[in-house]
Amino acid sequence: MNSDLLSLARxxxxxxxxxxxxxxxxxxxxxxGLRETQLFKEIGRLTRxxxxxxxxxxxxxxxxxxxxxxxxxxxxxLHYVIAMTEQAADQTLTAVEELMPVSxxxxxxxxxxxxxxxxxxxxxxxxxxxxxxxxxLSQYFEQSRASLDKIQxxxxxxxxxxGFQDITGQIIRRVIDLVQDLEGSMVNLIKIxxxxxxxxxxxxxxxxxxxxxVPGVDDRAGDVATSQVDVDDLLSSLGF
Amino acid sequence: MRILVVDDFSTMRRIxxxxxxxxxxxxxxxxxxxxxxLPILEKGGVDFLITDWNMPxxxxxxxxxxxRSSPHLANLPVLMVTAEAKREQIIMAAxxxxxxxxxxxxxxxxxxxxxxxxxxxIDG
Numbered sequence: 001m002n003s004d005l006l007s008l009a010r011x012x013x014x015x016x017x018x019x020x021x022x023x024x025x026x027x028x029x030x031x032x033g034l035r036e037t038q039l040f041k042e043i044g045r046l047t048r049x050x051x052x053x054x055x056x057x058x059x060x061x062x063x064x065x066x067x068x069x070x071x072x073x074x075x076x077x078l079h080y081v082i083a084m085t086e087q088a089a090d091q092t093l094t095a096v097e098e099l100m101p102v103s104x105x106x107x108x109x110x111x112x113x114x115x116x117x118x119x120x121x122x123x124x125x126x127x128x129x130x131x132x133x134x135x136x137l138s139q140y141f142e143q144s145r146a147s148l149d150k151i152q153x154x155x156x157x158x159x160x161x162x163g164f165q166d167i168t169g170q171i172i173r174r175v176i177d178l179v180q181d182l183e184g185s186m187v188n189l190i191k192i193x194x195x196x197x198x199x200x201x202x203x204x205x206x207x208x209x210x211x212x213x214v215p216g217v218d219d220r221a222g223d224v225a226t227s228q229v230d231v232d233d234l235l236s237s238l239g240f
Numbered sequence: 241m242r243i244l245v246v247d248d249f250s251t252m253r254r255i256x257x258x259x260x261x262x263x264x265x266x267x268x269x270x271x272x273x274x275x276x277x278l279p280i281l282e283k284g285g286v287d288f289l290i291t292d293w294n295m296p297x298x299x300x301x302x303x304x305x306x307x308r309s310s311p312h313l314a315n316l317p318v319l320m321v322t323a324e325a326k327r328e329q330i331i332m333a334a335x336x337x338x339x340x341x342x343x344x345x346x347x348x349x350x351x352x353x354x355x356x357x358x359x360x361x362i363d364g
Contacts, residue, residue, distance in 0.1 A: 209299070212325075
């Protein structure tokens with residue numbers, strides 16, 4: 001371009017020396033045209049720079065939004081996970097602690113009765129003692145039925161307590177997604193600030209489904225059912 | 241009575257299966273999402289479907305819609321057992337034709353009550 005400009009300048013000088021004004025004007029127009037092209041190129045460069053800056057700004061604000069909302073949210077969700085696992089462990093331990101003495105009593109009684117029963121089989125038991133043993137046996141049957149009911153209820157409690165694994169699993173998956181999102185945004189930010197690679201402009205993927213309700217996080221808007229009673233009320237209002 | 245239990249968490253499938261056993265339903269089948277559940281349903285012989293909502297592959301709501309739009313499965317009773325608790329979701333499930341909706345975490349008594357209620361309606 002510089003050589004173009006130089007030859008145009010030479011032509012201009014010779015035209016002026018020849019007093020060829022028409023030619024000189026024409027050359028001056030050509031020089032102006034060249035300058036315009038340069039100007040457009042510069043505007044293009046500036047526009048590109050502005051665009052990049054805007055994109056980096058939007059990534060920046062995404063990180064800010066994450067720091068403001070998503071990270072505290074994630075912290076509350078993880079606290080809820082701790083609370084749920086603690087509750088499940090408590091429920092399981094309580095059931096086990098309550099069942100151990102029940103099982104110990106059953107075992108002690110059965111030992112005692114089986115000793116008596118052996119004596120009876122060996123014909124070593126006087127009739128009076130046999131009568132007492134019969135009464136003991138009746139009582140034992142009654143007691144063991146109650147004990148077995150207790151054991152059944154305790155086992156059912158232990159079973160239900162394991163439901164935490166599903167809920168906490170779903171919550172932790174969401175937090176992992178958030179951490180991945182955050183990582184992606186930070187990588188983009190680093191790429192932009194070093195101006196090596198343009199950032200990906202796709203928005204962060206949000207989970208399609210709201211998932212488990214974390215008290216204090218997901219029930220703020222009041223658009224969730226916080227108990228089975230809420231669900232039942234809603235369904236019955238729909239004619240269920 | 242053959243019952244299909246669909247949930248992506250095996251722990252939850254075991255819990256539901258054990259509760260069903262307590263209620264006297266010992267004939268259960270399992271699937272971990274809608275995609276694996278549908279072929280089992282289409283093969284026939286399933287009388288009751290208990291499904292989660294949020295599952296990879298095919299969600300419970302899509303499974304419910306597929307069941308309702310299939311001529312020979314349309315009347316299958318479906319109970320949804322899910323952590324999804326937004327009002328709009330419960331309404332969506334109701335509109336898709338669910339027979340019962342239980343939110344997690346639930347109690348054994350709740351599950352029993354909902355299952356019995358569904359059977360009462362079918363029998364009555």
